[in-house]
Amino acid sequence: MITGKNYIGNQLIASGNTRYTTFNPQSHQENEHVFTEATPEEINKAVDLASKAFKEYRTISGKRKAAFLNTIADEILALDDELIQIYCTESGLPEGRAKGERGRTVFQLRSFADLVEEGSWVEAMIDTAIPDREPNPKSDLRKMNIPLGPVVVFGASNFPLAYSTAGGDTAAAFAAGCPVIVKSHPMHAGTGELIASAIIKAAEKTGMPNGVFSNLNSGGIEVGQQLVAHPKVKAVGFTGSIRGGRALLDLAAKREEPIPVFAEMGSINPVIMLPKALENRAESLAATYANSITLGTGQFCTNPGLILGLKGESLTNFINSLAHKIVEINPTCMLHPNIIGAYERNKNKAIAQEGLTVVASYKENTPPNYASQIVTTVEGKTFLENPTLHQEVFGPYSIVVQCENEQQLEKIVLNLEGQLTGTVISDANEVANYSNIVAALQNRVGRIIFNGVPTGVEVCPSMVHGGPYPASTDSRFTAVGINSIQRWVRPFCYQDWPNHILPDELKNENPSEILRSINGVLTKKQIK
Numbered sequence: 132m133i134t135g136k137n138y139i140g141n142q143l144i145a146s147g148n149t150r151y152t153t154f155n156p157q158s159h160q161e162n163e164h165v166f167t168e169a170t171p172e173e174i175n176k177a178v179d180l181a182s183k184a185f186k187e188y189r190t191i192s193g194k195r196k197a198a199f200l201n202t203i204a205d206e207i208l209a210l211d212d213e214l215i216q217i218y219c220t221e222s223g224l225p226e227g228r229a230k231g232e233r234g235r236t237v238f239q240l241r242s243f244a245d246l247v248e249e250g251s252w253v254e255a256m257i258d259t260a261i262p263d264r265e266p267n268p269k270s271d272l273r274k275m276n277i278p279l280g281p282v283v284v285f286g287a288s289n290f291p292l293a294y295s296t297a298g299g300d301t302a303a304a305f306a307a308g309c310p311v312i313v314k315s316h317p318m319h320a321g322t323g324e325l326i327a328s329a330i331i332k333a334a335e336k337t338g339m340p341n342g343v344f345s346n347l348n349s350g351g352i353e354v355g356q357q358l359v360a361h362p363k364v365k366a367v368g369f370t371g372s373i374r375g376g377r378a379l380l381d382l383a384a385k386r387e388e389p390i391p392v393f394a395e396m397g398s399i400n401p402v403i404m405l406p407k408a409l410e411n412r413a414e415s416l417a418a419t420y421a422n423s424i425t426l427g428t429g430q431f432c433t434n435p436g437l438i439l440g441l442k443g444e445s446l447t448n449f450i451n452s453l454a455h456k457i458v459e460i461n462p463t464c465m466l467h468p469n470i471i472g473a474y475e476r477n478k479n480k481a482i483a484q485e486g487l488t489v490v491a492s493y494k495e496n497t498p499p500n501y502a503s504q505i506v507t508t509v510e511g512k513t514f515l516e517n518p519t520l521h522q523e524v525f526g527p528y529s530i531v532v533q534c535e536n537e538q539q540l541e542k543i544v545l546n547l548e549g550q551l552t553g554t555v556i557s558d559a560n561e562v563a564n565y566s567n568i569v570a571a572l573q574n575r576v577g578r579i580i581f582n583g584v585p586t587g588v589e590v591c592p593s594m595v596h597g598g599p600y601p602a603s604t605d606s607r608f609t610a611v612g613i614n615s616i617q618r619w620v621r622p623f624c625y626q627d628w629p630n631h632i633l634p635d636e637l638k639n640e641n642p643s644e645i646l647r648s649i650n651g652v653l654t655k656k657q658i659k
Contacts, residue, residue, distance in 0.1 A: 133164045133217070133321045133324050133325065134324065135150075135164055135165050135166040135167055135320075135324070135348070136167060136324075136348075137167065137169045137173055137177075137345070137346065137347050137348050138324075138327045138328075138331055138344070138345055138346040138347075139173055139176050139177045139180065139345050139347075140176075140177070140180045140184075140341045140342040140343075140344075140345055141331050141334070141335060141341050144173055145167035146167075146170055146172070146173065147167050147168050147169065147170040147173070149167070149168035149350065150165050150166065150167050150168070150350075151165070151166055151168070151317060151320075151350035152164065152165055152166065153166075153220075153221045153317070153318060153319060153320055153321055154221075154318070154467055154468065155220045155221065155223065156222070156223035156464050156465060156466060156467055156468065156471075156499075156500040157219075157220075157223045157464055157500070158220075159468075159498075159499040159500060162220055162221060162321065164320075164321050166317075166320045166321075166324075166348045166350070167348060168348050168349050168350055168351075168354060169347040169348055169349060169354050171357060173347065174347065174354060174357050174358060174361070175361070177312050177342075177345035177347060178281060178312065178358070178361045178363045178364060179342075179363065180310075180341060180342025180345065181281035181310040181311075181312055181342050181343070181345065181363070182280070182281055182310075182342075182363040183340070183342055184310045184339075184340040184341065184342035184343045185278075185280050185281055185308075185309070185310050187340045188308055188309075188310055188339065188340055188343050189277070189278050189308045189309075190308075191308070191339070193247040193248050193249070193250045193643075194248055195337065195338070196244075196247045196248075196305065196306060196308070197244035197245070197247050197248035198244075198337045199305065199333055199334065199337045199339055200240045200241070200243050200244035200247070200302065200305060200306065201240070201241060201244045202332075202333035202336055202337050203240050203297055203302075203305075203329060203330050203333040204236075204237040204240040204241055204244075205333070206328075206329035206330070206332045206333050207233065207236065207237060207240075207297060207326060207329045208233075208237060209329070210325055210326075210328075210329060213325065214229075214233065214322065214325050214326075215229045215230060215233070217321045217322050217325060218232075218233075218291055218292065218319070218322050220321075221291065221318060221319040221320075221321055221322055222291055222318070222319055222322075222466055223464035223465065223466060223467075223500065224291075224427075224464075224466070228427070229292075232290060232291070232292040232293045233292055235292070235293045235590060236292045236293050236297055236298060238590060239293070239298070239299050239302050239590055240297065240302050242302075242590065242612075242613055243302045243303060243305070243306035243613060243616070244306075246306060246613045246616065247306045249645070250636065250643045250644075250645040251645040251646040251647075252276070252306075252613070252616060253275040253276045253636050253645070254274075254275065254276055254622075254648075255273070255274070255275045255636045255637055255645060255647040255648070256273070256274045256275070256647065256648040257271075257272070257273045257274075257637060257647060257648065257649045257650070257658070258271070258272045258273075258650055258651075259271055259649070259650060259658065260627070270626050270627050271626065271627050271628075272624055272625070272626055273624065273625045273626075273628070273633065273637040274622055274623065274624045274625075275622070275623060275634065275636050275637055276307075276617075276620035276621065276622060276623070277308070277620060277621060277622075277623045278307045278308035278309045278619060278620055279307075279309055279365040279366045279391075279619050279620060279621060280309060280310075280363075280364075280365030280366070281309065281310045281311075281312060281363060281364050281365055282300075282304040282309045282310070282311050282312070282364070282365065282366045282367070282368060282619055283311075283312050283313075283314060283355075283358045283359060283364050283366075283367045283368070284296075284298075284300045284301050284304065284311055284312070284313050284314070284367075284368045284369075285313075285314045285316070285355060285367070285368065285369045285370070285371065285375075285379075286298075286313060286314065286315050286316030286319070286323055287316065287370035287371060288316055288318050288319075288371065288466055288467070288470065289427075289430045289431065289432075289466060290370070291316070291318075291319040291322045291323070292322070292326070294370045295313075295315075295316060295319070295322070295323060295326070296313050296315065296322075296323045296326035296327055296330070296346060297326045297329065297330055299590075299610060299611055299615060300368035300370075300393075300610070300615075301313065301330075301368075303613075303615045303616045303618065303619060304366075304368070304619045305343075306613075306616050307616050307619035307620050308620075309365075309366070309619050310342060310343045310344065311343070311344050311345075312344075312345045312346075312347065312358060312364070313327065313344075313345070313346045313347065314347055314349055314354055314355045314358055315327075315346055315347060315348050315349065317348075317349060317350045317351075318466060318467050318469075320348055323346060324346065324348075327344070327346035330344045330346075331344060352378075355379070356382060359379055359382045359383055359390075359392075360382060360386060362386070362387070362388065364390065365390055366390055366391050366392075366393070366618070366619060367379055367383060367390065367391070367392040367393065367394075368393050368394075368610075368618070369392060369393070369394040369395070369396075370394070370395045370432070370610070371394075371395075371396065372396060372397065372525075373396040373397040373523075373601045375394075375396075376392070376394030376395075376396040376601070376604065377394075377396070377601070379392050379394060380392045380394060380604050391605070391618070392604055393603070393604060393605060393608060393610065393618045394603060394604045395432065395551070395596065395597065395602070395603050395610045396601045396602065396603065396604070397432075397522075397523040397525075397601055397602070398432055398433065398436075398523065398550045398551040398552065398598070398602045399434075399436035399437040399521070399522075399523050399547075399550065400433055400434060400435050400436060400437065400550055400551060400552045400553070400554070400585040401437045401438075401439055401544065401547060401550060401553050401554070401572070401575075401576075402420070402435050402437065402438045402439065402553075402554040402556065402585070403439045403440070403540070403544075403553070403554065403555050403556065403565075403568065403572065404416065404438060404439065404440040404446065404449065404556045405440075405441075405555065405556060405557045405558070405561050405562065405565060406440075406441050406443065406445055406446075406561075407557070407558040407559070407561045408556045408557050408558045408561065408582075409440060409445035409446055409448070409449050409556075410445040410558075411558055412558070413445055413448040413449040413452055414448075414452045416449060416556060417449055417452035417453040417455075417456050418452075418456050419584060420435060420438070420453060420529075420584065421453055421456040421457040421459075421460060422460070423435050423584040423585070423586045424457060424504065424506070424527055424528070424529045425457065425460045425462075425463070425504050425527045426586050427463075427586075428462070428463045428464065428465050428466075428502050428526060428527055429474075429502065429504070429525070429526040429527035429528060430465065430466060430470070430525065430526065431586050432551060433551055433552055433585040433586050433587070433588060434525075434527075434529075434585070434586060435529055435554070435584060435585055435586070436523060436524060436528060436529050436530065437521075437529065437530055437532065437547075438529060438530070438531045438532070439531075439532050439534060439540055439543060439544070440531065440532070440533065440534065441533075441534050441535075441536065441537070441540065442511075442533040442534060442535060446531075446533060449531075450490055450506075450508055450531050451490075453490075453491065453506055453531070454490040454491035454506055455491070457491050457493075457504050457506055458491050458492070458493050458494075458504070460493075460504065462493055462497045462501045462502055462503055462504060462527075463501060463502070464498075464500050464501050464502075465500050465501070465502050465526065467500075468499075468500060470525070470526075471500050471501075471502055471526070473525065474502055474524065474525060474526035474528075477522070477523075477524040477525070477526075477528075478505060478524050478526065478528055480519065481507065481519070481520065481522075481524055481528070481530070482505070482507060484509075484517055484519055484520055485513070485517075486509055486510060486513035486517070487507050487508075487509050487513070487520065487530075488507060488508050488509065489505060489506075489507050490506050490507060490508050490531070491504075491505065491506040492504075492505045492506075493505070502526050502527055503527075504527035504528070505527070505528050506528075506529055506530075506531065507528075507529075507530045507531070508530065508531040508532070508533060509530060509531075509532055509533070510532075510533055510535075511532055511533060511534035511535055511539045511540070511543060512535070512539070514530075514532045514543060515539075515542065515543055515546060521547065521548060537565070537567075537568065540568055541567055541568050541571050544568060544571040544572050544575060545571045545574070545575070547575050548575075548599075548600075548601055548602075549575055549576070549598045549599025549600050549601055549602040549603075549606065550575055550576045550577075550598050550599075550602050551576065551577055551578065551585075551596065551597065551598045551602045551603075552576055552577070552578045552579070552580060552585040552598075553572040553573075553575065553576035553578075553579045553580070554579070554580040554581075554583065554584070554585055555569060555572070555579065555580070555581055555582075556582055557581065557582060562581070574599075575598075575599060576598050576599075576602070577595045577596065577597045577598030577599070577602060577603070577606060577609075578594075578595050578596070578598070588611055590611055590612055591612055592612050592613050592614060593612070594609060594611050594612040595609045595611075596609050596610045596611035596612070596615075597609050597610055605618075625637060639657060639658040639659075640657050640658075641655065641656070641657050641658075
């Protein structure tokens with residue numbers, strides 16, 4: 132049941148006067164539920180509860196945290212059709228996408244449960260004492276990861292489940308031992324409240340401290356700003372626009388105690404089409420990329436917004452085929468009138484640039500909030516000289532850059548901003564002849580794909596979903612997969628501490644039976 136209230140710990144509260152509704156982009160009308168924005172007092176109470184909960188939650192065993200995470204997954208599944216229906220009415224996305232995203236969310240939670248129950252993620256390292264070392268004795272030093280403290284997570288517009296209330300950021304923070312305060316996204320506040328109710332039920336069933344989770348409504352930016360500025364908040368997770376992420380990063384940096392902001396922001400995901408591949412497979416590649424560009428109405432952070440190739444007949448054939456195939460695809464609904472409004476503005480700004488040619492644009496009439504896909508092309512020199520053409524157009528849009536030669540292609544790649552992904556399309560051993568270009572691409576992206584499409588992010592330990600700024604605010608970390616837990620911890624060292632009061636992970640007898648580095652050797656053995 133949706134109440135429109137804020138979860139301040141395990142209490143539903145709505146004492147404020149600012150209210151708003153969500154919007155159904157398919158029916159082009161407001162949804163029935165009314166949500167109340169959190170007040171400054173409610174924000175302070177949520178953060179105070181999280182800070183108090185942290186004192187207990189940070190010491191809870193991996194086994195109990197795993198039970199909490201698994202129970203969240205169970206409670207999400209128990210929401211059943213109610214969750215799917217609200218998700219669809221608030222996002223305009225189809226039922227199949229809703230169920231797929233729910234499955235991914237549950238999988239993420241269970242993956243982190245397995246991680247913390249096993250326990251080796253803390254990266255315990257022990258260097259035992261050498262008291263008779265000359266000229267100076269060596270102390271006993273033991274290091275492990277410990278949680279940062281209360282984390283604020285911002286829900287993402289384009290993933291109401293997997294990157295929002297109980298999404299990857301929240302699951303990773305819970306696994307690390309950090310309480311979470313979610314700033315719910317206003318476009319899917321009902322979905323957020325249902326998921327919040329599942330988390331609260333799971334917390335109560337598994338005996339987690341009150342305040343380990345709160346969910347705050349906000350129709351604007353003020354609640355988020357107050358949360359990031361709050362001195363008891365210790366880290367921030369964000370998925371969204373460059374403008375939004377940068378604002379949070381700057382706000383966090385200005386605090387008396389600056390805190391990390393792990394923001395995953397814009398990306399145009401360059402795709403390099405090598406000549407032999409285009410010569411042999413231009414038509415099939417065009418079909419593949421027409422589908423990738425329009426997948427999910429282009430509302431993925433990994434949408435292929437930039438295609439690079441060497442000027443010639445093969446590239447021309449690819450462009451013509453792509454133009455033909457992309458307009459055969461029926462447009463689909465965007466997430467919100469604000470989203471399609473931004474798409475139209477950014478698209479029109481791009482196509483107004485001198486030297487840009489529109490090669491394909493869907494011309495048929497569409498229902499409200501349905502985005503018409505478009506493909507453009509430009510000369511390499513023009514692209515290099517005009518930074519506006521490098522900017523993301525969030526939606527079913529892509530630009531094909533026709534490069535004069537390999538040197539210009541390499542220069543373009545080197546001059547790109549940081550990206551989440553880069554892709555190389557190659558035939559046989561063709562890519563071996565373009566090592567400089569591949570090296571340049573590697574320097575600008577977090578993940579490089581061979582003969583595939585960037586859309587689709589596998590949730591697994593080896594996935595990197597991040598990249599040089601502005602793809603993310605810290606390219607050393609991933610936002611997807613179990614290794615994303617590293618964002619919410621810091622290394623901590625004990626020197627010469629009595630064994631019996633060390634954490635279990637660092638005790639000589641290794642009661643947790645985790646893998647540890649002992650004097651440089653990875654082992655589960657005890658220290659005698």
